[in-house]
Amino acid sequence: MRYDWNLREINEIYHLPLLELIYKASTVHRQNFSAGKVQVSRLISIKTGGCPEDCSYCPQAARYQTDIEKNALMNVDEVVSIAKEAKAQGSSRVCLGAAWREVKDDSDFDRVLTMVKEVTSMDMEVCCTLGMLSETQAQKLKDAGLYAYNHNIDTSEDNYKKIITTRSYDDRMDTLHNVRKAKLTVCCGGIIGLGENEEDRFQMLRSLSSMNPHPESVPINTLVAIKGTPLEQQKPVPIWELVRMIATARILMPKSVIRLSAGREGRSMSDQALCFMAGANSIFAGNKLLTTPNPSIDEDQILFSTLGLTPTESFENYHGLS
Ligand code: SAM
Ligand code: DTB
Ligand code: SF4
Numbered sequence: 105m106r107y108d109w110n111l112r113e114i115n116e117i118y119h120l121p122l123l124e125l126i127y128k129a130s131t132v133h134r135q136n137f138s139a140g141k142v143q144v145s146r147l148i149s150i151k152t153g154g155c156p157e158d159c160s161y162c163p164q165a166a167r168y169q170t171d172i173e174k175n176a177l178m179n180v181d182e183v184v185s186i187a188k189e190a191k192a193q194g195s196s197r198v199c200l201g202a203a204w205r206e207v208k209d210d211s212d213f214d215r216v217l218t219m220v221k222e223v224t225s226m227d228m229e230v231c232c233t234l235g236m237l238s239e240t241q242a243q244k245l246k247d248a249g250l251y252a253y254n255h256n257i258d259t260s261e262d263n264y265k266k267i268i269t270t271r272s273y274d275d276r277m278d279t280l281h282n283v284r285k286a287k288l289t290v291c292c293g294g295i296i297g298l299g300e301n302e303e304d305r306f307q308m309l310r311s312l313s314s315m316n317p318h319p320e321s322v323p324i325n326t327l328v329a330i331k332g333t334p335l336e337q338q339k340p341v342p343i344w345e346l347v348r349m350i351a352t353a354r355i356l357m358p359k360s361v362i363r364l365s366a367g368r369e370g371r372s373m374s375d376q377a378l379c380f381m382a383g384a385n386s387i388f389a390g391n392k393l394l395t396t397p398n399p400s401i402d403e404d405q406i407l408f409s410t411l412g413l414t415p416t417e418s419f420e421n422y423h424g425l426s
Contacts, residue, residue: 107316109356114306114313118352122344126382129351132358133383137421142408143321143361143386144415145197145231146190149394150178150219151212155203157235157270159258160334161298161327163395164203170332172395177202177212180219187223190390193401194415197229199254199291201394205271206236213241217248224249229418231291236271236279242286251419252321253283254291260307263300280315289422292319293363296349297327297341305349313356320421321386322360324349326367328396341367343375347382354383361386361421369397373407380411 120128133139153174154166163170187198200219207213216232223230232245233254242253257276258264264273283290292315294308312322326341346367353362363386364379389404391397399407408414 105318105359106356107314107318109310109313111303111306111310114309114352114356115302117355118302118306118348122347125348125351126378129354129383130381132355133385136358137385139385140413141385141416141420142380142413143197143363143421144195144389145199145363145386146186146193146195146390147199147201147388147393148178148183148186149175149203149392150183150200150216151175151202151204152395153203156205157268159268161267161295161330163330163333165333168332168334170330177215180215180222183219184222184226187226187228191226191228193389195228195389196416196418196420197231197251198223199231199233199388201254202232202234204235207234207238207241209241213244217244220245220248220250224251227418233291236275237282239282239285242282242288246286246288250288251422252289252291254323255279255283256293256295256323256325257308257311258294259298259300260304261311262307263298263304267298289320290315291321291323291363293321293323293325293353293365295325295327295366296345297329297338297367298335299338309349309352309356312353318357318360320360321363322353322357323363323365323386324353324384325365328366328369328393330396340370343371343378347378350379350384351382359423363387366393366396368399373410376407377411380413 153164155164229251231252261273329338364384
């Protein structure tokens with residue numbers, strides 16, 4: 105396992121002839137995972153919209169006029185019932201997402217802790233993504249049974265300032281440290297298609313692969329360009345760039361679960377098959393991500409049966425925290 109990949113090496117891997125790159129990534133994938141298994145997560149937007157942050161990709165930022173339905177914090181029962189349905193449909197993990205800048209020590213947080221306890225008791229992995237977090241709050245989540253915390257670095261440190269001004273890259277790192285101190289697993293990745301250049305992508309991959317331990321799961325999102333956000337005019341990411349990004353992440357972080365995340369909607373089965381060949385071994389399933397469309401459960405069933413993939417069991421990818 106290496107934590108010192110440099111930009112030149114990352115550049116060289118990313119630019120290998122495509123089929124050579126896919127072959128290399130696939131080899132690493134097979135050395136570390138069973139290649140026919142894909143981990144399936146269900147996102148639940150437990151609190152939607154009205155976020156004070158200014159992330160320029162996000163439809164949930166209060167300052168942009170977007171076409172989403174805002175919602176206060178969900179009830180525990182509703183979350184449990186969606187989790188049951190997701191489990192029956194093959195999900196091993198539920199990811200609870202809130203449009204918060206940070207967690208506050210209030211009754212809403214207590215309710216989230218109850219959600220975590222209830223869903224964990226169903227023998228499912230629970231992940232939360234709630235914004236910034238203190239060490240004590242991370243510990244409370246851990247005590248409630250939380251398995252993972254998602255907090256993305258999104259892009260390179262340089263580009264971060266152009267995409268978000270209401271918090272810094274260092275704020276992001278602080279929360280990630282607090283998550284690690286509480287011995288939670290880390291889910292951390294980013295978005296491509298924000299208008300970044302290749303250097304930004306390599307810097308993002310270097311930041312992720314220099315974390316020791318590597319994040320246990322690495323979501324690679326392609327921008328879902330939303331009307332009303334500053335990034336509404338961005339062009340879709342060509343499949344070849346997504347495949348290169350996934351394959352490079354797989355080679356740099358051989359034991360991490362690489363998630364083909366936002367942006368599956370509209371991609372063909374063969375495009376997605378290339379992503380799995382390149383080492384992706386996780387997806388979000390369910391008709392919706394947080395606020396935007398995702399392939400339907402029926403479409404994903406066809407995808408899995410056509411490609412001969414099976415979903416992993418809960419905790420199957422867990423090999424202990426170092
Ligand atoms: N508010 C919390 C935070 O920012 O950490 C949690 C929820 S936030 C929606 C989680 C992640 O979703 C972001 O870090 C970003 O990577 C991803 N995301 C949000 N909007 C997106 C979009 N339009 N396209 C792709 N990914 C997006
Ligand atoms: C991640 O990396 N992607 C997910 C999850 N972690 C929280 C969120 C994607 C959101 C896409 C836009 C939306 O549906 O609102
Ligand atoms: Fe808020 Fe998270 Fe969206 Fe940023 S990405 S605006 S913090 S919900």
